[in-house]
Amino acid sequence: MPNQPMLRIAVPNKGSLAETAAQMLWEAGYTGRRDPRDLHTADPRNGVEFFYLRPRDIATYVGSGALDVGITGRDLLLDSGSDAAEIAPLGFGDSTFRFAGPAGAFSQLADLEGVRVATSYPGLVGDFLAGHGVTPAKLVKLDGAVESAVRLGVADAVADVVSTGSTLRQAGLEIFGPVILDSEAVLIGSGVDKPSAATLLRRLQGVLVARQYVLLDYDIPVEHLERATAAAPGFESPTVSPLQDPEWVAVRVMIPRIDMNHVMDELYSLGARAILVSAIHAARL
Numbered sequence: 001m002p003n004q005p006m007l008r009i010a011v012p013n014k015g016s017l018a019e020t021a022a023q024m025l026w027e028a029g030y031t032g033r034r035d036p037r038d039l040h041t042a043d044p045r046n047g048v049e050f051f052y053l054r055p056r057d058i059a060t061y062v063g064s065g066a067l068d069v070g071i072t073g074r075d076l077l078l079d080s081g082s083d084a085a086e087i088a089p090l091g092f093g094d095s096t097f098r099f100a101g102p103a104g105a106f107s108q109l110a111d112l113e114g115v116r117v118a119t120s121y122p123g124l125v126g127d128f129l130a131g132h133g134v135t136p137a138k139l140v141k142l143d144g145a146v147e148s149a150v151r152l153g154v155a156d157a158v159a160d161v162v163s164t165g166s167t168l169r170q171a172g173l174e175i176f177g178p179v180i181l182d183s184e185a186v187l188i189g190s191g192v193d194k195p196s197a198a199t200l201l202r203r204l205q206g207v208l209v210a211r212q213y214v215l216l217d218y219d220i221p222v223e224h225l226e227r228a229t230a231a232a233p234g235f236e237s238p239t240v241s242p243l244q245d246p247e248w249v250a251v252r253v254m255i256p257r258i259d260m261n262h263v264m265d266e267l268y269s270l271g272a273r274a275i276l277v278s279a280i281h282a283a284r285l
């Protein structure tokens with residue numbers, strides 16, 4: 001891309017999202033950093049530059065327009081209060097954001113009125129509480145290990161990322177109240193329209209499709225075709241090809257990987273044979 005300015009992409013340099021983000025970009029055909037300490041690398045062949053930043057700071061850089069797009073968590077984006085906008089979910093880094101307190105001490109959101117709540121995400125939590133008309137005594141801002149705040153007496157309840165829930169359990173805390181947020185890694189943008197940003201998005205979506213879908217081939221008697229394609233309708237429309245035996249056809253569809261065995265069982269019971277599944281290595285839909 002000779003005459004176009006390079007697309008400037010923010011990528012997590014460490015933490016929970018860094019490894020999968022780098023892997024996804026690599027699968028999408030981009031050349032990332034060789035040395036894990038590099039802060040910046042250019043990939044001129046693809047017309048992009050990567051800036052390796054703390055995931056918490058990525059929305060700030062993108063929102064200010066210093067960088068064009070970035071990969072971060074939805075929770076971090078909302079907490080930042082930045083002007084950056086979510087472009088698309090990226091299918092990894094799932095977590096929920098929840099309130100927790102000592103077993104039996106809290107049962108509903110209103111119980112947080114007038115108490116101290118510790119969190120690393122004061123923007124997100126403050127907005128949520130204000131939106132629900134609850135005023136805590138104080139939001140105690142901590143950098144991490146928030147679950148220890150209650151035991152150590154600096155807060156009465158916490159609000160934090162929950163994945164398996166084991167950190168909360170170990171700290172003797174229980175989740176209560178509504179889900180503050182369902183989060184995952186997202187592509188964010190500053191609103192500037194660069195064609196290379198659309199290419200990046202299409203490539204990342206191609207990686208998601210390749211991970212989440214498989215190709216399914218099977219042969220089936222023509223008379224059962226309608227029921228079979230209803231059971232596995234595919235992404236747009238199944239490819240149906242004639243076979244030498246005029247009473248049979250061959251069908252090809254994309255199906256979600258998680259449905260694979262269930263769909264194969266169902267097609268077999270409908271009379272399909274030679275049912276084959278293959279992986280998708282790359283895709284543009």
Ligand SMILES: Nc1ncnc2c1ncn2[C@@H]1O[C@H](COP(=O)(O)OP(=O)(O)OP(=O)(O)O)[C@@H](O)[C@H]1O
Pocket residue numbers: 012014015016017055056072073074075076093094095144161162163164183184
């Ligand atoms: N088990 C998890 N623990 C922490 N963050 C997670 C987890 N699963 C997904 N995430 C997401 O990762 C992002 C947090 O990234 P961050 O780099 O701060 O992770 P971290 O592991 O807490 O790193 P650090 O503690 O070194 O800052 C958030 O978007 C969060 O929702």
Ligand SMILES: O=P(O)(O)OC[C@H]1O[C@H](OP(=O)(O)OP(=O)(O)O)[C@H](O)[C@@H]1O
Pocket residue numbers: 143144145146147160161162163164165166167168
């Ligand atoms: O529900 P779980 O599977 O136990 O995971 C959630 C925990 O993991 C993260 O902590 P991290 O390891 O990032 O440490 P930190 O609190 O210092 O950021 C998060 O802040 C929670 O504490």
Ligand SMILES: [Mg+2]
Pocket residue numbers: 144
């Ligand atoms: Mg952390």
